[in-house]
Amino acid sequence: MKFKFMAMIAGVYVVFVSLCGASQNGEILFEKKCANCHTKVRPGDMSTLIAPPMMGVMRHVKMQYATKEDAVQFITEYALHPQKENALCMPQTIDRFGLMPSQEGSVTKGELDLIAAWMYDTFSPANFRDSQQRQNFNQARGKQNSKIANSPSSPFLITSGLPHMTQTVAEYWDDSRLGLNRAQKEKLLAVRKKTVRSLQNLKSSIQELETKIIALAMQGSDPKELTQLIKDLSEKKAEATRVHINCIYDTSNILTPEQLQFLLQ
Numbered sequence: 304m305k306f307k308f309m310a311m312i313a314g315v316y317v318v319f320v321s322l323c324g325a326s327q328n329g330e331i332l333f334e335k336k337c338a339n340c341h342t343k344v345r346p347g348d349m350s351t352l353i354a355p356p357m358m359g360v361m362r363h364v365k366m367q368y369a370t371k372e373d374a375v376q377f378i379t380e381y382a383l384h385p386q387k388e389n390a391l392c393m394p395q396t397i398d399r400f401g402l403m404p405s406q407e408g409s410v411t412k413g414e415l416d417l418i419a420a421w422m423y424d425t426f427s428p429a430n431f432r433d434s435q436q437r438q439n440f441n442q443a444r445g446k447q448n449s450k451i452a453n454s455p456s457s458p459f460l461i462t463s464g465l466p467h468m469t470q471t472v473a474e475y476w477d478d479s480r481l482g483l484n485r486a487q488k489e490k491l492l493a494v495r496k497k498t499v500r501s502l503q504n505l506k507s508s509i510q511e512l513e514t515k516i517i518a519l520a521m522q523g524s525d526p527k528e529l530t531q532l533i534k535d536l537s538e539k540k541a542e543a544t545r546v547h548i549n550c551i552y553d554t555s556n557i558l559t560p561e562q563l564q565f566l567l568q
């Protein structure tokens with residue numbers, strides 16, 4: 304009887320230890336496998352960072368994924384196969400730190416599940432789990448991702464209120480309600496070509512300038528030294544805005560008033 308009781312206590316103890324152990328293991332594994340690059344606490348000195356702090360990473364993950372299961376799956380997958388297209392962080396993060404190197408070989412999928420579950424439980428800004436906020440964020444993100452006009456760092460000075468004509472026209476290209484004729488299509492393609500080409504060039508110089516300014520600002524450079532770069536950036540963005548407005552003007556001249564109204568409604 305006494306033996307049975309002891310055995311039961313021991314059994315309960317084993318279950319208890321293994322349950323608690325899972326989260327402890329998650330933390331220990333994180334320390335071993337991830338903490339070299341990702342800090343657990345907000346760092347005092349941002350300039351020495353070599354990867355984004357984990358609470359920031361989790362904020363993005365939780366805004367994107369509604370359930371722990373999905374979040375864990377994303378983290379595990381990302382740690383083994385990091386890809387720019389899958390990253391949830393801001394593009395500037397990758398510009399600054401570079402893409403995360405794959406951790407394949409240094410951590411197993413099983414270990415990652417423990418690490419990711421611990422991360423999810425540990426870094427939990429409750430407000431970001433609110434579904435409305437997540438939805439707003441995703442909507443903003445969806446908008447950001449659509450084509451040149453709103454690509455991650457918009458090249459334009461005016462980022463809302465002006466229609467993105469080439470994109471809207473493309474959506475209804477063969478739609479009988481819009482009813483584009485052949486001549487219109489040809490002209491529209493020419494406008495599109497001209498617009499896209501100018502914007503591509505501007506976009507890459509804008510991104511270069513932004514990356515430079517961000518890097519210098521984060522290194523603690525004297526703001527006065529950035530003045531010229533900021534001026535250059537604003538001139539490029541002004542140019543992109545002119546291209547945008549020209550495109551609206553040219554497109555409107557190709558379409559009939561009815562077609563224009565259909566597109567803008």
Ligand code: HEC
Nearest residue numbers: 336337340354360378382390391392397400401402403410
């Ligand atoms: C050698 C440094 C390094 C190590 C080790 C490392 N990371 Fe990263 N990690 C980075 C960098 C740099 C980024 C930011 C760039 C990016 O998102 O790819 C990042 C970003 C991330 C992101 C965010 C991805 C996104 O959506 O943008 C997750 C999640 C992540 N790491 C998980 C982990 C986990 C889990 C481990 C441990 C198993 C780990 N990392 C180990 C450098 C590292």
